[in-house]
Amino acid sequence: MPFTLATWNINSVRLREDLVLRFLREEGPDVLCLQECKSPVDKIPREQFAALGYGHMVARGQKGYNGVAILSKLPIEEVGAADHAGLGHARHIAGRLGNGVTIHNFYVPAGGDVPDRAVNDKFGQKLDYLRDMRDAFHADRPAKSILVGDLNIAPREDDVWDHKKLLKVVSHTPVEVAALAETQDAGAWVDVTRQDIPDGNLYSWWSYRAADWDAADKGRRLDHVWATPDISGAGHSSRVARHVRGWDKPSDHAPVLATFDL
Known part of the structure; x- marks a missing residue:
């Protein structure tokens, strides 16, 4: 049975509750994965989401920072x-659907x-986090799995608005791109978004600093949908819901969607 999955860095699920509800009403994905919820789990407005049919949730949260949830x-x-x-951060949650797919x-x-x-501890933490992801996938090779989220790296030249200008900017440096590639290879993950949209510039994040983000279009593809090879062929209809970035008081990320015939 096909299901559609979306991933979205919401940049505060409580502050942008109305945007999440609007997205669920208008797009209706079967599964929505949120990052940077910035909320303890018990403060996530799950009753409002349940009222729209999203009666199931797994999450990890903390006050004011990080946080991940699957609705x-x-x-x-x-x-x-x-x-x-x-790090002691709420940065990962995994759930298994009834069809045996792990998200x-x-x-x-x-x-x-x-x-x-x-000189920057946060950059070291990022590289260490990717190293541990890589090692975990080496130790326990994933199967029948989908990986999504804000991975905070735009790996390809056409995943950023200007490859040369961003080579020394965090999120597109060669060391980060190499670390992400090692993590991807460790799980034999297939980039479903680029499987469906192999060519051309593609972004999911635009800075708040741009006076007119849409016209400037200085974006990066930081948000990803991957799948293990045993189910990657079932993925299709990938897209970035770019228009959501233009809603009132938005996150600086747009949702990324894909459908899986499983």
């Missing part, structure tokens, strides 16, 4: 929450402003 129309069972790099929802550290771990 689902379909029954989902929590099956893990890793603390990679030992991993990640919020990888942003990494600060300086791409040098010697």
